[in-house]
Amino acid sequence: MFHKVLIANRGEIALRVINACRELGIRTVAIYSEADRDALHVRFADEAICIGPPRLAESYLNVPAVISAAEIADVDAIHPGYGLLSENANFAEVCRASNIKFIGPPPEVTRLMGEKDKARMAMKRAGVPILPGSEGVVASVEEAQQIAAEIGYPVIVKAKAGGGGRGMRIVRSHEELPNLFHAATTEAANAFGNGELYMEKFVENPRHIEFQVLADEHGNVRSLFERECSIQRRHQKLIEEAPSLQVTPVMREELGKTICRCLMEIGYQNAGTIEFVMDSAGQLHFIEMNTRVQVEHPITEAITGVDIVKAQLLIASGARLDEILPAKIEMRGHAIECRINAENPRKFTPSAGRITAFNVPGGNGVRVDTAQYAEGVVPPYYDSLVAKLIVHGRDRAEAIAKMERALSQFIVQGIETSIPLHQEIFLDPDFRDGHFDTSFMERFLAKRS
């Protein structure tokens, strides 16, 4: 087991990793920017090192500064959390060269999954269902038009190096393809330094469903079932739940097996999430893989009883899955997470500033992951996630009742938060009945205004 781990992140996920380390008896080293001097991850770590000014590029994304801090603190391993450097294969390589264990998959696997067209082909070879589309990148407009004619419009062109919705265009006809193709190439080249595109059949208003997996370093992979994350606004998830009402026990079992076989072949290690879209016929299609812990991992922890972050630490230190997980993972009850953001609940403008009052709900089945506190400051430099409110009930109805109760007791003053928005969503009959897809928020907001 590791003696000392550096957490290359901030906010609630840094604290989440610190908690897991504490419980395993591992010493922790926090890094922070000048804007986070009074942050809780700094206070609760055994050691803390300031690595730069507030700007991300000069602090949390500054690879030499992070590695240098890891060296002077003499850590065995670095946990990257999510976002920031977590899916940066180059960073994982520097860790390896510096003899520091990167808690995540090997850089080669991260790189493979980062090249979306290659990840798609790898999944296809292993029998994971993918959407009809191009084999690898599309070289020209003519080739794009030919493939689109075969699979039928609408199609979507996506950047091979993509992410965050950039370098992506939905194409509905043969005529508009050339312009949209060029626009996506230019955008991708500017954003990622690589203008290559691939093409997929476009699914209208799909559901977003993802599978959580854990893989050890001895060739074993297990599925921790799915999460449904269809409640999103502009590709930002707002509410997640597990299990999905749409995934049948047979699908869960069979797709789980296929995914595990595929990841074994690829040589995947540590925690990962495979994202799917579900079409109106209830079919799942692979979209991409996230090679890190997810924001919404607590709902899987709630229904499986598995501590995913502890599992990450144990796996990276060489443990086998059968030492970490029970022989058969049971699914128990229903869990829902709300992402509480520091933003105006109607206009979605960010709301940085000092928190004056902060009451966190608790009680049976309620978990709050946050690094905020009364008198705490939400700096304007970073993402707006203030807290994750997670509830666990014996079924979805009980989980909803718990969430409504907990939201009403979650008091944050001094800044604006998305709590009122969440309260409204939980009153929506479609949401309560489970009738939703990724277009839910658009309809909900249109109805509201």
Added chain:
Amino acid sequence: MKPEDIADLKQLIEFLKENQVAEFDLDRGDLKIRLKFNAAEASSTSLGDLSRLLGSAPAPVARAAAAVTQPAAPVTAPVEAEAGLHTVKSPMVGTFFSSPSPGSAPFVSVGDRVAKGQVIGIVEAMKLMNEIESDAVGEVVKCLVSNGQPIEYGQPLFAVRVS
């Protein structure tokens, strides 16, 4: 607190005073101590000596990083309070070296005059030696870090009387 703890504490306070330590934090789980001394008496000291005295000495590197843990503000405050004193701060996290190579003379010592842009130390980060330049003209009145010490971003290195 047990009588022997009180005796230890007395000895510790004596030692801290002797070495002009400004602030001292100890957290052993069962015992928490926080001591603050008159700022005028403060100056930097070797944490290695403290650990030896305390017996429960953490590993050398943990100790070094612990020195980094406390933000440098308590040390700078009294220095900056003096009019005309400027602190040269580290532009990066890493290990500080006061001389160009082991055994050679330090770049600067107390009493030396420094010019703007003059190299006054080295910070090693990821095996790269980064020369640190003075951003002020004047006389070095205090060295706030020692050779081989781990330092964080923004940590004060030298106090310079600007002229």
